Amino acid sequence: MEMLQRRISVITFSSLYFILAMLAFFLFQGTHLDVTSSNFLLDFDLAPFSIFMGIIYCLSLALSLFPTREHASLTPRFLAIFFLGLGIIFANNLFTFFLFWVLHRSIPFAHFVKDFKNETGRKAGSFILMHVIAAGLFIYLLTQSSEMNLMNTTLGNYPSAFFTMPNLIILMILSFMSQAVFPFHQWGTDLISSFTWQEVSTFIISSSGVILFYKMIMPSLEAEPVSFQIGIMVVSIVSSLYWVCLGIIEKNAHKAIGMFYLSQLSLIITGLQAGVVGAKGALLQMLIISLSSTAMWSITHYLDKEFKLNTQTSFHGLAKYTPRLAFVFITMGFAVISLPLSLGFASEDLIIHALLEHAHWLGLVHILAACLNGILIYQLFAKLFLGTPKVYIPQANFDLPYHRLLPYYLILMFFIVTGFFPQLMIQILP
Amino acid sequence: MNMNTLLYLNLAIPFAFIILLALSFFLNGPLREKNLQRAWTLASVLIAILGLTQLGYFYIYQIPAYAVNLPPWFSYRQYSFDTVFLIDHLSVVYGALSAVILSVIIKFSFNYLYKEEGHFRYFFLIGLLYCGLILVCYAGTLDILFIGWELVGTTSVLLIAFFHQNVSSVRNSIKALIGYRLCDMGILAASAWAHHHMETTSFRGMAQHVYELDHEGHFYIYIMIGLFIIWASLAKAAQLPFSAWLPKAMEGPTPSSAVFYGALSIHLGPFLLLRAAPFLEQHWSLTLIIGLIGGATAMYATLVGRTRSDAKTMLAYATMTQLGVIFVEISLGFYKLALIHMVANASLRSWQFLRASSLIQDFQENPLVYQDTVIKRQFSIERLIPGPLRMRLYIHALNEFHLDYFTTNFLKYAFYKPIAQFKRFDRWLMEVNNKIVGIVLRK
Numbered sequence: 001m002e003m004l005q006r007r008i009s010v011i012t013f014s015s016l017y018f019i020l021a022m023l024a025f026f027l028f029q030g031t032h033l034d035v036t037s038s039n040f041l042l043d044f045d046l047a048p049f050s051i052f053m054g055i056i057y058c059l060s061l062a063l064s065l066f067p068t069r070e071h072a073s074l075t076p077r078f079l080a081i082f083f084l085g086l087g088i089i090f091a092n093n094l095f096t097f098f099l100f101w102v103l104h105r106s107i108p109f110a111h112f113v114k115d116f117k118n119e120t121g122r123k124a125g126s127f128i129l130m131h132v133i134a135a136g137l138f139i140y141l142l143t144q145s146s147e148m149n150l151m152n153t154t155l156g157n158y159p160s161a162f163f164t165m166p167n168l169i170i171l172m173i174l175s176f177m178s179q180a181v182f183p184f185h186q187w188g189t190d191l192i193s194s195f196t197w198q199e200v201s202t203f204i205i206s207s208s209g210v211i212l213f214y215k216m217i218m219p220s221l222e223a224e225p226v227s228f229q230i231g232i233m234v235v236s237i238v239s240s241l242y243w244v245c246l247g248i249i250e251k252n253a254h255k256a257i258g259m260f261y262l263s264q265l266s267l268i269i270t271g272l273q274a275g276v277v278g279a280k281g282a283l284l285q286m287l288i289i290s291l292s293s294t295a296m297w298s299i300t301h302y303l304d305k306e307f308k309l310n311t312q313t314s315f316h317g318l319a320k321y322t323p324r325l326a327f328v329f330i331t332m333g334f335a336v337i338s339l340p341l342s343l344g345f346a347s348e349d350l351i352i353h354a355l356l357e358h359a360h361w362l363g364l365v366h367i368l369a370a371c372l373n374g375i376l377i378y379q380l381f382a383k384l385f386l387g388t389p390k391v392y393i394p395q396a397n398f399d400l401p402y403h404r405l406l407p408y409y410l411i412l413m414f415f416i417v418t419g420f421f422p423q424l425m426i427q428i429l430p
Numbered sequence: 431m432n433m434n435t436l437l438y439l440n441l442a443i444p445f446a447f448i449i450l451l452a453l454s455f456f457l458n459g460p461l462r463e464k465n466l467q468r469a470w471t472l473a474s475v476l477i478a479i480l481g482l483t484q485l486g487y488f489y490i491y492q493i494p495a496y497a498v499n500l501p502p503w504f505s506y507r508q509y510s511f512d513t514v515f516l517i518d519h520l521s522v523v524y525g526a527l528s529a530v531i532l533s534v535i536i537k538f539s540f541n542y543l544y545k546e547e548g549h550f551r552y553f554f555l556i557g558l559l560y561c562g563l564i565l566v567c568y569a570g571t572l573d574i575l576f577i578g579w580e581l582v583g584t585t586s587v588l589l590i591a592f593f594h595q596n597v598s599s600v601r602n603s604i605k606a607l608i609g610y611r612l613c614d615m616g617i618l619a620a621s622a623w624a625h626h627h628m629e630t631t632s633f634r635g636m637a638q639h640v641y642e643l644d645h646e647g648h649f650y651i652y653i654m655i656g657l658f659i660i661w662a663s664l665a666k667a668a669q670l671p672f673s674a675w676l677p678k679a680m681e682g683p684t685p686s687s688a689v690f691y692g693a694l695s696i697h698l699g700p701f702l703l704l705r706a707a708p709f710l711e712q713h714w715s716l717t718l719i720i721g722l723i724g725g726a727t728a729m730y731a732t733l734v735g736r737t738r739s740d741a742k743t744m745l746a747y748a749t750m751t752q753l754g755v756i757f758v759e760i761s762l763g764f765y766k767l768a769l770i771h772m773v774a775n776a777s778l779r780s781w782q783f784l785r786a787s788s789l790i791q792d793f794q795e796n797p798l799v800y801q802d803t804v805i806k807r808q809f810s811i812e813r814l815i816p817g818p819l820r821m822r823l824y825i826h827a828l829n830e831f832h833l834d835y836f837t838t839n840f841l842k843y844a845f846y847k848p849i850a851q852f853k854r855f856d857r858w859l860m861e862v863n864n865k866i867v868g869i870v871l872r873k
Contacts, residue, residue, distance in 0.1 A: 113871065116867060116868065116871055117871065123864040123867075123868070124864075125860065125862075125863035125864035125865070125866060125867035125868065126859075126860050126863040126864075128863075128867045129863045129866060129867055186856065186859065186860055186863065189856075189860070190860075242852075245845070245849045245852075246849065246853065248849075249846060249849055249850065249853070276506075276507055277506055277507055277508070277509050280506055315597050315600055317594070317595055319594055320595065334584065339580060339581075339584060340576070340577035340578075340580045340581055341577065341581070345577070346504055346511075349511065349573075350506060350509065352618070352622050353509050353622060353625055353626070354509070356622050356623070356625070356626040357626065360622075360623060360626055360627075363619075363622055363623075363626075364615075364619050367615050367618050367619055367622070368615060371611045371612065371614065371615045372611075374607070374611050375604075375607060375608055375611055378587070378603075378604065378607050379604055382591065382600050382603065382604055385594070386591055386594040386595075386600040386603075387594070387595065387597045387600050388595050388596075388597055389595070409456060413456075422503070422504040423503075423504040423505070426504055426505075426506050
């Protein structure tokens with residue numbers, strides 16, 4: 001009964017939030033709601049962006065729960081990660097951002113510290129160490145902004161005097177660290193190995209690094225030297241390459257999808273740095289990868305649960321038993337890797353062209369990363385769904401029933417329709 | 431009705447048909463085989479009539495080549511994705527060829543895949559292939575061409591893995607995908623660079639900008655774009671060093687092998703070179719590279735093909751040889767000859783591929799077989815090679831000149847090993863972090 005109540009409350013909350021967010025998105029697009037109060041600030045100076053991210057976040061949650069009936073995963077820990085993630089998305093000054101960020105991270109942090117003391121527990125020193133350093137850097141920045149009387153300033157309105165080179169570098173490190181961008185990536189592996197996929201998905205899709213970058217760093221970057229901007233792009237592209245290569249040789253399917261997602265997020269940070277056109281492409285890509293990766297993650301988890309198969313060391317041939325899920329998996333994957341006539345193509349096209357405006361050699365590396373992502377996704381698909389099934393299962397069809405596949409189909413339709421008419425999405429997005 | 435209307439119909443019908451198939455799948459599941467056959471019969475007849483009408487119209491009325499400019503597909507700020515289609519000899523001839531061969535293949539597939547599991551998937555992918563082909567044929571810009579190019583590549587990979595319970599088919603589809611993706615990078619890079627440096631990706635516009643690039647001292651950009659285009663053409667046409675995947679791609683159904691690796695998809699490599707010929711021919715180094723690659727592939731494929739023992743693989747190598755020769759023709763500037771060669775080769779190979787599965791029956795029905803007629807080869811070119819060298823060549827050809835071995839090792843040493851090393855380093859670093867945190871927590 002308690003479980004049922006919890007489910008109902010979450011579902012009701014998500015639906016309400018979604019409707020409100022959609023309304024707000026269309027009503028307040030391009031307007032400013034200046035509600036300044038104390039140091040705690042959750043107002044919407046950047047309302048369209050926050051709401052856009054919030055919608056993606058809630059849709060991803062819904063997608064992770066409903067088709068595969070993962071209600072049992074609605075543990076208090078998962079719900080806490082989810083709601084604190086929402087706080088990060090809507091935070092609009094440094095203090096509020098820091099507050100939600102610390103609370104959000106404290107959940108895995110506490111888990112890992114407890115594990116550390118336990119002899120059999122997983123040792124996740126990288127997560128602990130990096131987050132302690134990140135928290136220290138955040139506190140340093142807060143002291144700086146307090147000295148300059150900027151505690152009430154919204155993230156997008158920090159004066160240029162604040163962005164001295166050391167501060168900017170610290171902010172970049174924080175943004176990259178929050179997003180597991182290379183070389184601050186190791187905590188990502190710790191998290192993917194220890195938490196449930198829903199928690200990891202929620203943790204990553206809250207995209208704290210991307211949000212910090214978009215709201216605070218991006219407006220100030222244009223004033224910085226070109227070499228600095230290119231340096232940052234290089235780091236994020238290398239990170240993308242690193243994660244995708246790791247994903248290609250990864251044996252565990254869940255982890256491979258996590259790595260694929262982190263690789264794509266690094267590409268998004270690259271796109272955000274490449275001017276307005278790149279940022280538009282990056283936001284489109286953000287929408288696609290959040291929904292697609294969640295769908296792929298949930299499908300993998302369902303297969304894992306039904307067939308007890310989680311590795312991609314050999315071919316499992318599950319397409320024989322789950323043809324529709326195989327279809328959904330590969331089309332979602334192709335949508336992310338910019339298959340023409342899906343929305344991913346338009347977003348990737350915008351990013352690449354914007355990137356070339358800034359540094360054409362980097363554009364080539366970006367193309368390489370996108371190409372490797374394609375190989376990773378197809379390999380993952382082939383290992384899970386193609387080949388000879390290892391065990392004979394008398395029940396021929398393990399596919400989800402039609403009504404539970406509907407959310408996947410709707411998202412696929414959305415990707416394809418907007419892929420044919422990308423201008424619609426380009427105009428709607430903040 | 432004029433050329434533009436025919437072009438729009440040519441583009442719209444395959445896409446509309448594919449969308450209808452997809453919608454019917456979403457609403458009712460796969461169509462029943464009889465209904466699918468009826469729908470495809472109608473569509474293929476329409477496609478063939480349209481292709482041939484366009485060809486006839488173009489030559490009867492002696493229409494000069496021209497570009498059809500449509501509003502941009504999407505745009506944002508200073509960037510726009512231009513939609514330009516080209517009507518010329520190349521597009522019209524290849525479009526008609528695609529339409530006719532596809533119709534024949536579809537007719538053949540009805541019987542070949544009768545009651546076969548996955549027939550809907552097959553026909554859907556073939557339809558998607560045609561959409562891709564038609565886009566490539568009429569593309570006036572590299573951007574549009576890339577869309578078709580990717581669709582053809584994706585359908586090709588999925589059809590290699592058509593018999594998905596066969597592990598070797600799946601492995602080969604992954605290999606083909608790796609080759610395709612690596613070479614598709616070329617076309618994307620060429621398009622992006624052309625857009626950035628020449629502010630156009632239209633084939634006509636690019637050729638006109640070469641002089642400006644030279645004048646501004648950016649000639650290397652021209653060379654780079656040219657190299658990207660050549661690079662892109664290599665995997666599709668199975669030219670060296672991307673030849674290893676082609677014989678292995680024969681794992682798919684025979685009609686799909688015919689349409690992809692005998693007829694249409696495989697000839698997209700030279701098609702791209704012909705399309706970009708006005709751009710590529712402006713410096714001898716690029717044409718020389720095309721010629722050298724084509725010549726080397728023709729030599730390699732003819733030698734290896736002679737040592738193969740199964741019909742489909744022999745045909746694959748024969749196709750590869752001819753493609754090498756077409757590359758040489760393009761490098762020498764014989765564009766019309768290359769186009770005629772492409773059409774002839776595509777038609778012959780598709781026929782040969784389709785007959786390959788009934789080769790034994792054909793042989794038994796041959797009136798010469800049960801007579802005392804002895805068919806003697808009068809002259810063999812191999813005899814011109816000295817004996818020991820011939821033996822050595824034979825052994826190397828039997829091993830396909832270790833091309834697969836070199837490619838695999840290249841991937842292993844250039845990709846897997848460094849990544850594995852890096853992963854090891856990462857683990858070591860994590861251990862260090864664990865030790866540091868362990869010490870602090872214990873204190």
